[in-house]
Amino acid sequence: METQSYTPVPPGVGMEENFLSLDDILLSHERLPCRTESAFPRLGFLEKSADTRDIPEGTKMEMPLWLAKGLYERKRRTLSVDPPKTYRQGWRTVLGADPNVVDLHKMGPYFYGMGSQLLHFDSPENAEIAQTVLQTFIGRFRRTMDASQNALDADTSALVAPLDALERALFRAGQAGLAAYQRWEGGASGRIEASGLVVNYRKRKLGELQA
């Protein structure tokens, strides 16, 4: 396998978020439909539809996940969070019927991550959401693995397009493994190679010169 000295901070597993992971920061930037259950004085300028000084109680607005998580409390209700459309009954039925036909990248792109994060908020649908997320992953995993292990030197963009961020990472890992195996079989694994970082850097510089 290509020795890569840079490995980014991995995203958290399950309901946990990794504080320094770039992926988790982008995941927690996804927006959720929320309803305020108490007024937020002096923050009216954040809500563009109304021209008031305060955000009144009962306003429906979209908030990023990190803010919803920060403001949400079980005891003192300041906020209630609805699951986004893609986790509600309608889509759950679709995913239950055949998870393979759905484009999770369009729905997500952090479908699994978001699904797990939703469990932080009390909702009667939580159990079903968790079940759906898990079953969707199981249903799609076989296909993802099969594709990543067998597409050698082929254009994979069509295969990758409908995959969620987590599945993409798995797909890449599978491809790297496949490539490393092929190199070993061809007896080229002992060959010293130019660092990927250096090669990519030079390519970019060349592009800038031509532009």
Add this chain to the structure above:
Amino acid sequence: MFCEKAIELVRELHRMGDGQLPAFNEDGIRQVLEEMKALYQQNQSDVNEAKSEGRSELIPTIKFRHCCLCRNQRCIAAYLYDRLLRIRALRWEYGSVLPTAIRFHMCAEEVEWFNQYKKSLATYMRSLGGEEGLDITQDVKPPKSLYIEVRCLKDHGEFEIDDGTVILLKKNSQHFLPRWKCEQLIRQGVLEHVIS
């Protein structure tokens, strides 16, 4: 909405997933810090008001701003930390001297950190393997022979090997050289390892 600038910083790094080091976004960092300062001051005055006049309805707003502060802090910490990971990788990929173009992408503190890292690594490598020390950036892959066949990919000038012979590394010329001498040049893309 708050924290939009901070997420931009994170996106910028995320887009370059292969470990390239983009230019240090000093302007972005400054804007985030200014936003944090403003948030902090607003919160401070609201906290005082809530305390002195007993206006507890301000508490949700204070909490809201506090979340934004924490979020900005997290984004900046992640931005700086991920850059350090990338800079550390540069030491292993390029060797101890970086191309100027890359050095321009680092801020003064990052250059300082890189130099400290270089020093620590060198001290550690000297402490290994007895008198001579051991270069642990060499032989990343287990060597199979002492000498290898290499081909020059660009003009690199003169190059001296162990026995004192000087050879001219000219583009497209092919040489049979000691492996440990040229491993770094291969990683830097000056030479190419030829396997017949």
